[in-house]
Amino acid sequence: MKTIPTFDPTINKSLNETNSFWFELKKNEKSVGCVAAKTWQTDSVLNDIHTLKTWYENANNHRYKIIKTYDSMPVLSGKWSTGGKLWLDPLVRKTGMSKLLTVLIRITMAVEYNTVGHFV
Secondary structure, X not given: OOOOHHHOOOOOOOOOOOOEEEEEEEEOOEEEEEEEEEEEEEOOHHHHHHOOOOOOOOOOOOOOOOOOOOOOOOOOOEEEXXXXXXXXXXXXXXXXXXXXXXXXXXXXXXHHOOXXXXXX
16 A cells, blocks of 8 residues: 555654554454554744655655745644544445544544644
């Protein structure tokens, strides 16, 4: 399964059990859903978004353009988390499971990883 760079260990080599995880949802032993999350420590979430560091560990090694941000935005720092790679089998879509998994990763990050905020 192709993954986004945020959760691809070939791009972000520092992913491990101390800063990231996957939840897998199973029904009758069949995988019917998954979602991923990771944490990172930062002096500026805005700068990490601007330079694409939120998605790429080495922000200089990508083919995408820098995102426009504004100097008047507040400085947000500390240990943050981001989630993604939500996938649900058609059998469990439209059941509220996507909302439940999203809330579950935010709670897990706050409680188990002691994050100050969550960026989607």
